[in-house]
Amino acid sequence: MTTDIVTPSLPGEEIVAPSGRPARVPGTGSGMVWRTVRYGLLIAFVIIMLMPLYVLVVTSFKNGSDIGVNGQWNLPTSWTLKSWDKAWERLHDSFLRTFELAIPVALISSFVGAANGFVLSRWRFPGADVVFTLILFGMFIPYQAIMIPLGDVLNETSIQKGIPRLILVHVIYGLPICTLIFRNYYATTVPVEMIEAANVDGAGLLRTFRSIVLPLSLPGFVVTIIWQFTSSWNDYLFAIFLSNTRNGPITIALNALAGAQSPDYAASMAGALITSLPTLVVYILLGRWFIGGLMAGSVKS
Amino acid sequence: MPRRLRQWGPGLLLLSPSLIVLAVFVYGLIGWTVNLSLQDKHNALPSEGFVGLDNYTNLFTNDISDRFTHSLRNLAVFTVVFIVGTLVMGVLWAVLLERGARAEGLFRTIYLFPMAVSFVASGVVWRWLMNSGTGDNAGGLNVIFSGLHLGFLENRWWTDPNWGMAAMALPAIWQLSGYIMALFLAGFRGIPHELREAAVMDGASTFQLYRQVLFPQLTPVALSALIILGHMSMKMFDLIMSVSGPQYLTEVPSVYIWQMLLTNDQAKAAAIAVFLLLVVAVVIVPYLVYVNRAEKRS
Numbered sequence: 001m002t003t004d005i006v007t008p009s010l011p012g013e014e015i016v017a018p019s020g021r022p023a024r025v026p027g028t029g030s031g032m033v034w035r036t037v038r039y040g041l042l043i044a045f046v047i048i049m050l051m052p053l054y055v056l057v058v059t060s061f062k063n064g065s066d067i068g069v070n071g072q073w074n075l076p077t078s079w080t081l082k083s084w085d086k087a088w089e090r091l092h093d094s095f096l097r098t099f100e101l102a103i104p105v106a107l108i109s110s111f112v113g114a115a116n117g118f119v120l121s122r123w124r125f126p127g128a129d130v131v132f133t134l135i136l137f138g139m140f141i142p143y144q145a146i147m148i149p150l151g152d153v154l155n156e157t158s159i160q161k162g163i164p165r166l167i168l169v170h171v172i173y174g175l176p177i178c179t180l181i182f183r184n185y186y187a188t189t190v191p192v193e194m195i196e197a198a199n200v201d202g203a204g205l206l207r208t209f210r211s212i213v214l215p216l217s218l219p220g221f222v223v224t225i226i227w228q229f230t231s232s233w234n235d236y237l238f239a240i241f242l243s244n245t246r247n248g249p250i251t252i253a254l255n256a257l258a259g260a261q262s263p264d265y266a267a268s269m270a271g272a273l274i275t276s277l278p279t280l281v282v283y284i285l286l287g288r289w290f291i292g293g294l295m296a297g298s299v300k301s
Numbered sequence: 302m303p304r305r306l307r308q309w310g311p312g313l314l315l316l317s318p319s320l321i322v323l324a325v326f327v328y329g330l331i332g333w334t335v336n337l338s339l340q341d342k343h344n345a346l347p348s349e350g351f352v353g354l355d356n357y358t359n360l361f362t363n364d365i366s367d368r369f370t371h372s373l374r375n376l377a378v379f380t381v382v383f384i385v386g387t388l389v390m391g392v393l394w395a396v397l398l399e400r401g402a403r404a405e406g407l408f409r410t411i412y413l414f415p416m417a418v419s420f421v422a423s424g425v426v427w428r429w430l431m432n433s434g435t436g437d438n439a440g441g442l443n444v445i446f447s448g449l450h451l452g453f454l455e456n457r458w459w460t461d462p463n464w465g466m467a468a469m470a471l472p473a474i475w476q477l478s479g480y481i482m483a484l485f486l487a488g489f490r491g492i493p494h495e496l497r498e499a500a501v502m503d504g505a506s507t508f509q510l511y512r513q514v515l516f517p518q519l520t521p522v523a524l525s526a527l528i529i530l531g532h533m534s535m536k537m538f539d540l541i542m543s544v545s546g547p548q549y550l551t552e553v554p555s556v557y558i559w560q561m562l563l564t565n566d567q568a569k570a571a572a573i574a575v576f577l578l579l580v581v582a583v584v585i586v587p588y589l590v591y592v593n594r595a596e597k598r599s
Contacts (some may be wrong), residue, residue, distance in 0.1 A: 055429060142577045
């Protein structure tokens with residue numbers, strides 16, 4: 001019974017192809033030609049999309065002398081891990097720090113988002129729509145519009161510089177999207193009857209939330225955790241405003257490594273791969289829910 | 302009244318910390334920035350007083366080498382190329398995949414994976430790909446072009462003073478087309494099957510089927526896609542910082558703000574930021590109202 005309730009409207013699921021063979025569509029005439037063109041295009045785009053990845057991997061294993069103008073696109077003449085060593089040397093502190101940032105952000109945002117989403121999906125207090133719209137608007141603002149005084153405000157608090165401050169701001173500015181994801185999720189998956197039954201039994205809002213709604217929330221959590229993990233991992237704007245290479249996340253360190261006038265391309269590319277590894281792993285392992293998060297970003301579920 | 306309080310009280314209580322935090326950190330700080338943008342505060346010293354809209358008018362009429370209007374032009378070129386390019390690629394992929402394909406999951410995964418990568422990381426490789434050397438000094442993509450005897454395609458990429466920002470949009474297109482594909486794919490699959498069948502029964506050609514039956518159904522998806530891409534474009538910062546670094550040639554307003562803060566010109570930075578916010582709000586607020594109404598109707 002529980003699985004029945006949870007599975008149907010997993011965000012992102014709708015884009016999975018209908019099972020069974022694709023229907024033959026008449027009117028295409030020479031079906032073979034169209035098929036060939038279609039797969040030809042699909043494969044050509046795959047090659048284009050993977051090209052930057054190829055360059056990253058190949059270059060990162062090259063020797064300094066191998067990077068010159070000739071044979072840039074070739075495989076390394078001799079494979080070496082030297083640049084990976086150098087990049088890791090420069091990045092490993094911030095790499096670990098970024099986990100200390102992204103994991104708490106993902107967890108805290110998800111819990112708060114779940115609570116907010118639950119309230120907004122069920123308790124239609126007067127002005128709920130206006131409140132919700134005001135919350136959503138926070139998702140679209142260019143953060144530059146709040147960034148200038150943000151540092152001053154945080155300086156008034158006793159919150160430590162670097163990662164702790166970044167955790168706070170990512171949680172705050174992640175509230176709108178997490179609230180939205182859970183609101184849409186609860187509005188479509190948790191049956192009203194269940195909550196009403198709990199109400200009749202005398203369970204208060206908090207108890208209903210804790211004992212009935214939270215246990216059904218796993219799919220929503222997966223989506224918000226992935227979303228917040230990725231966006232705080234990849235963030236550069238808040239990081240550059242509120243931290244530096246000594247106390248900031250990996251994007252800052254990578255930019256310091258790769259941003260020089262004439263950068264060490266092999267080390268920069270190894271660094272870019274190291275930086276992208278955690279989010280790519282998340283994407284590959286949990287791709288379906290990752291897409292779910294992206295869908296939620298389109299406001300209309 | 303007490304009954305209503307009991308009904309709504311606990312919910313509001315659960316919601317209120319978030320509401321307070323957002324009120325302060327979104328709307329409060331926006332207010333602060335607006336106030337800053339109206340001050341004569343162009344160095345680390347305290348404000349020398351209220352100057353009304355001077356900081357705004359100066360941006361347009363009194364900026365050295367028209368720096369602000371130049372950054373707006375850059376942003377406009379970037380935005381148009383980015384949105385059109387991403388939509389074209391995304392819709393094309395969705396059309397190629399929507400009726401199901403062999404190994405569809407693999408194609409989807411590959412088209413979408415750049416979305417998981419940060420602009421800072423992808424900027425590293427795009428800087429290399431968009432090497433501005435041509436001819437004997439060619440690097441990156443220009444090497445491929447000359448290898449394919451497409452020498453006329455070799456170009457200076459983002460270092461071109463007129464259309465360089467179009468090249469700057471390429472990494473962003475690479476990164477976000479998969480997202481748009483996913484949105485449209487979900488849209489296509491949400492269209493009831495009967496519509497399609499009816500059109501085919503009526504003898505519609507494939508082209509007519511898409512043009513007259515399927516695409517009109519996808520207007521809400523297209524609107525969402527436009528909004529998402531548009532507001533991302535207005536914020537574009539990481540990519541430019543990573544590919545070219547801050548420099549006049551590729552400067553957009555968000556980079557300009559950063560540069561002004563480095564020189565402590567807070568009022569000017571604030572004025573640019575508020576301007577950006579207004580541009581976004583003019584589009585987003587009607588959109589949110591529309592979504593809200595549409596939701597109520599359903």
